[in-house]
Amino acid sequence: MKQYRCVGSNVRKIDALGLATGQPVFTDDFCLKDMLHIKFIYSPHPHAIIEDIDSSEAEKMPGVKMVLSYKNTPQVLHTTAGQGWPEPSPYDTCMFNKKVRYIGDRVAAVVAESEEIALEALRQVKVTYNVLPAVFEAEEALKENAPVIHDEEGIQGVYDAKRNLVAHVEVRAGDIEKGFQESDVVVENTFETQFAQHCPIETHIAISYLDENGRIVIRTSTQVPFHVRRIVAQVLNVPVSRIRVIKPRIGGGFGSKQEIILEEVVAFVTMKTGLPARAIFSREEEFYASRTRHPMKVTVKIGAKKDGKLNAISMYTLSNTGAYGTHGLTVISNVGSKTLPLYNKAPNVEFVGDVVYTNLPVPGAYRGYGATQGYASLEQAMDMLAEKLGIDPVELRKINHIREGETSPIFKALGEGREGVTQYIQSCALEKLIELGAKEIGWLEKRGKQQKEGTKVRGIGMSIHMQGSGIPLVDMGAASIKLNEDGSVNVLYGGTDIGTGLDTAVAQIVGEVLGISPEKVIVYAADTDMTPFDKGAYASSGTFISGGAVYNAALKLRETLFEEARLSFGEIDSRDYTIENEKIVSPVSGKTISISELVYQTLYVRKHKQLMETASFVSETSPPPFAAHFVEIEVDKETGTVTPITYVAAVDCGRVVNPELTRGQIIGSIINGIGYALTEECKFSDKGKMVNPNFMDYRIPSSRDIPEIKVILVETHEPTGPLGVKSVAEININGPIPAIGNAIYDAIGVRLHSSAYTPEKVLKAIKGSI
Amino acid sequence: MKAAFIINGKKEEFEIAPGDVLLDVLRNNGHNEVKGNCYMGTCGACTVLIDGVPKASCTTLAAQVAEAEITTITGIGSVLNPHPLQLAFVEKGAVQCGYCTPGAILTAYALLRKNPDPSEDDIKSALDGNLCRCTGYIQQIEAVKLAVKLLKEGGNR
Numbered sequence: 001m002k003q004y005r006c007v008g009s010n011v012r013k014i015d016a017l018g019l020a021t022g023q024p025v026f027t028d029d030f031c032l033k034d035m036l037h038i039k040f041i042y043s044p045h046p047h048a049i050i051e052d053i054d055s056s057e058a059e060k061m062p063g064v065k066m067v068l069s070y071k072n073t074p075q076v077l078h079t080t081a082g083q084g085w086p087e088p089s090p091y092d093t094c095m096f097n098k099k100v101r102y103i104g105d106r107v108a109a110v111v112a113e114s115e116e117i118a119l120e121a122l123r124q125v126k127v128t129y130n131v132l133p134a135v136f137e138a139e140e141a142l143k144e145n146a147p148v149i150h151d152e153e154g155i156q157g158v159y160d161a162k163r164n165l166v167a168h169v170e171v172r173a174g175d176i177e178k179g180f181q182e183s184d185v186v187v188e189n190t191f192e193t194q195f196a197q198h199c200p201i202e203t204h205i206a207i208s209y210l211d212e213n214g215r216i217v218i219r220t221s222t223q224v225p226f227h228v229r230r231i232v233a234q235v236l237n238v239p240v241s242r243i244r245v246i247k248p249r250i251g252g253g254f255g256s257k258q259e260i261i262l263e264e265v266v267a268f269v270t271m272k273t274g275l276p277a278r279a280i281f282s283r284e285e286e287f288y289a290s291r292t293r294h295p296m297k298v299t300v301k302i303g304a305k306k307d308g309k310l311n312a313i314s315m316y317t318l319s320n321t322g323a324y325g326t327h328g329l330t331v332i333s334n335v336g337s338k339t340l341p342l343y344n345k346a347p348n349v350e351f352v353g354d355v356v357y358t359n360l361p362v363p364g365a366y367r368g369y370g371a372t373q374g375y376a377s378l379e380q381a382m383d384m385l386a387e388k389l390g391i392d393p394v395e396l397r398k399i400n401h402i403r404e405g406e407t408s409p410i411f412k413a414l415g416e417g418r419e420g421v422t423q424y425i426q427s428c429a430l431e432k433l434i435e436l437g438a439k440e441i442g443w444l445e446k447r448g449k450q451q452k453e454g455t456k457v458r459g460i461g462m463s464i465h466m467q468g469s470g471i472p473l474v475d476m477g478a479a480s481i482k483l484n485e486d487g488s489v490n491v492l493y494g495g496t497d498i499g500t501g502l503d504t505a506v507a508q509i510v511g512e513v514l515g516i517s518p519e520k521v522i523v524y525a526a527d528t529d530m531t532p533f534d535k536g537a538y539a540s541s542g543t544f545i546s547g548g549a550v551y552n553a554a555l556k557l558r559e560t561l562f563e564e565a566r567l568s569f570g571e572i573d574s575r576d577y578t579i580e581n582e583k584i585v586s587p588v589s590g591k592t593i594s595i596s597e598l599v600y601q602t603l604y605v606r607k608h609k610q611l612m613e614t615a616s617f618v619s620e621t622s623p624p625p626f627a628a629h630f631v632e633i634e635v636d637k638e639t640g641t642v643t644p645i646t647y648v649a650a651v652d653c654g655r656v657v658n659p660e661l662t663r664g665q666i667i668g669s670i671i672n673g674i675g676y677a678l679t680e681e682c683k684f685s686d687k688g689k690m691v692n693p694n695f696m697d698y699r700i701p702s703s704r705d706i707p708e709i710k711v712i713l714v715e716t717h718e719p720t721g722p723l724g725v726k727s728v729a730e731i732n733i734n735g736p737i738p739a740i741g742n743a744i745y746d747a748i749g750v751r752l753h754s755s756a757y758t759p760e761k762v763l764k765a766i767k768g769s770i
Numbered sequence: 771m772k773a774a775f776i777i778n779g780k781k782e783e784f785e786i787a788p789g790d791v792l793l794d795v796l797r798n799n800g801h802n803e804v805k806g807n808c809y810m811g812t813c814g815a816c817t818v819l820i821d822g823v824p825k826a827s828c829t830t831l832a833a834q835v836a837e838a839e840i841t842t843i844t845g846i847g848s849v850l851n852p853h854p855l856q857l858a859f860v861e862k863g864a865v866q867c868g869y870c871t872p873g874a875i876l877t878a879y880a881l882l883r884k885n886p887d888p889s890e891d892d893i894k895s896a897l898d899g900n901l902c903r904c905t906g907y908i909q910q911i912e913a914v915k916l917a918v919k920l921l922k923e924g925g926n927r
Contacts (some may be wrong), residue, residue: 017849282809668904
């Protein structure tokens with residue numbers, strides 16, 4: 001592979017020092033005079049019609065500016081999902097609804113001069129409810145006579161609202177029945193994943209104000225600034241041109257901030273009052289009023305020939321999308337589309353999925369986006385199959401995984417909520433990943449040995465994965481680059497770095513193409529007034545799509561530079577020109593000119609023009625990154641505690657732009673995944689109230705909970721990605737549930753059928769198996 | 771009521787109410803280098819040093835720590851003159867979103883003051899109260915180890 005100069009090196013994350021020194025760079029580090037504060041009233045009932053809201057007492061209180069509810073806010077049905085347009089999520093909510101659909105659903109809001117006054121006034125708002133029967137389980141919600149959760153007029157994009165069925169997906173390749181009939185061995189596994197929350201350390205926060213011309217400026221902790229602009233304009237019924245969205249530094253998102261849930265409220269208040277407005281979620285609100293992960297029940301059936309070759313795979317998924325359908329269809333699509341192509345040797349494949357409304361808090365986008373739930377079941381079914389066939393799980397995967405030059409009918413059949421795109425794998429190091437990972441964990445030496453120490457037993461497990469890089473033919477990014485007279489550049493792009501290091505990757509890509517140091521690349525991102533469009537931060541699209549836009553713009557700018565140099569050299573052809581050490585070189589004549597000198601000429605002497613280029617990027621494919629995960633765990637048979645000891649992740653994400661930042665993405669995903677596998681679970685009362693919305697009762701991993709993690713990067717060159725890159729942000733969250741589940745089975749011979757693998761569950765399973 | 775604090779070595783006096791927590795008092799008076807919003811003392815993002823001891827400022831009543839010496843992240847280094855811990859966090863990729871970083875660095879700072887040569891377990895125990903959802907902690911731990919080295923090489927700060 002070609003050696004790069006900037007790409008592939010550990011360039012320091014460009015915002016890191018500012019962050020490490022506490023600079024005021026986050027949304028809330030910004031205080032405006034006369035700012036109004038917004039606090040919400042949430043429904044105490046899982047399902048009810050608001051008969052009336054009496055806010056007269058609250059409105060009389062000094063310092064209270066207004067009380068918002070369905071009565072005085074725009075009743076525009078829309079989706080809160082910050083997706084491309086037209087959105088694949090249903091239009092099934094308003095800023096405030098007349099009907100509430102879960103405990104924690106937004107009823108009203110008090111706008112006041114201080115948070116204290118707002119909180120005080122909340123208590124004075126009298127709400128009368130007509131309480132309706134509620135339903136919490138997806139299976140129950142599908143039954144006849146189940147309460148209908150969305151019976152409002154005018155909702156759009158719901159498959160069958162009367163049955164609470166938000167979406168139904170069904171795709172097939174080959175003949176699935178025949179496939180199972182002709183299989184020598186068939187296994188079936190049903191696995192349930194739980195409600196979980198993203199837990200960004202910075203909760204959702206949005207601030208808005210009017211600029212000097214009366215336009216609404218929204219400064220918000222978002223992953224999708226351009227979708228915020230579009231959806232706020234839709235909800236407030238104002239032109240997009242009246243809104244500017246600024247994305248400052250973001251304190252983590254993981255999918256939760258791909259939602260428009262505060263921005264439209266602050267903007268509405270600013271529009272009505274002319275004053276700055278601020279809304280921020282407490283940690284508790286972050287849990288129940290922002291977004292969660294879709295809990296799913298995934299049944300996988302696999303048929304194989306005696307030699308281990310898969311002949312048929314079917315997957316049925318039931319997804320609980322809570323009270324609103326945001327991301328329901330697209331997440332369930334990914335349960336199949338990001339997992340089934342991995343085992344493309346099976347000619348007969350079926351994916352069926354149902355997405356169901358219930359009276360529970362609202363799932364949305366969450367790192368992994370359905371693939372996590374799909375792999376939880378699929379990769380444990382593969383181990384069950386391996387056992388039944390008498391083949392080592394590693395070998396079974398080697399026989400069946402997708403390879404370079406191959407395709408899967410699922411790519412075309414199943415996209416994100418619509419038909420997908422045919423694609424052939426052009427880079428895949430899975431064989432190597434499996435080999436290196438197995439060696440690193442000591443697979444052959446440790447597997448099946450059940451090494452014991454007192455009440456503790458060791459076990460090892462593995463799983464393999466793919467994801468995607470952006471959504472093909474949907475996700476678009478754009479960038480402009482302008483040259484300065486010292487040879488530095490300003491990159492203006494819409495890509496949304498939410499802590500991942502995307503801005504740094506962009507500086508490296510531009511530095512690579514233009515032959516300048518990344519330190520000379522000044523990156524300004526994601527401001528809807530200042531930068532070109534970008535879809536935002538989701539679907540593992542940052543480096544691939546946004547990076548692709550920047551790459552294209554840099555290529556154009558290099559051509560422009562060459563053309564200017566050619567004129568300056570008085571030559572005919574610039575085809576052979578190169579850039580070395582910030583100088584443009586004509587190899588034939590030996591003439592050189594520094595970029596700086598050239599720009600001095602174009603800005604001040606000869607041309608009087610700004611050298612600047614704009615380009616966009618949309619991809620026809622979504623090249624998957626691949627990963628092989630191996631884990632050694634210890635199960636305490638007396639307490640039921642599962643402790644990961646060593647976790648190995650071998651990853652092919654194409655060309656690695658920045659090894660240290662890539663490693664951070666991988667480790668961060670794995671730890672987030674381990675939390676999901678072992679401890680994290682939103683719990684609900686029998687009335688559907690979330691009972692553990694805080695870090696005492698909802699345990700995310702701390703520094704003491706982490707195993708040793710070994711990251712192995714195997715580089716490939718993806719020809720469709722800028723400079724050979726693919727993605728890395730999501731894929732590694734998918735491993736812990738199946739790999740640890742398989743390791744538990746290796747240790748104690750018990751297979752769990754739901755996450756989280758809590759001590760109670762493990763103990764119960766051990767007792768059940770005796 | 772008025773209350774005075776020695777913040778990063780400088781005496782500052784603010785008007786506070788008896789129920790005000792230190793986080794709000796600091797942020798409302800321009801110290802927005804202190805992050806955090808959980809008000810339960812569970813995430814550690816709002817960590818400051820109170821007389822050298824790391825504490826969650828979101829659950830500390832300002833009135834109770836009047837006259838105390840308070841160190842925030844800007845008290846140990848700046849962009850132009852960073853502390854070795856800040857440099858090490860940058861170097862090791864330990865800063866992703868960066869929201870928890872000031873708190874984590876201050877906790878590590880207090881640890882290294884007390885124990886200039888901590889073991890990996892010491893570092894893990896110290897950082898236990900500073901939740902980070904991005905990094906998975908490993909690079910943070912590596913950063914603290916690097917800072918130990920840098921401090922030994924460059925003398926104490």
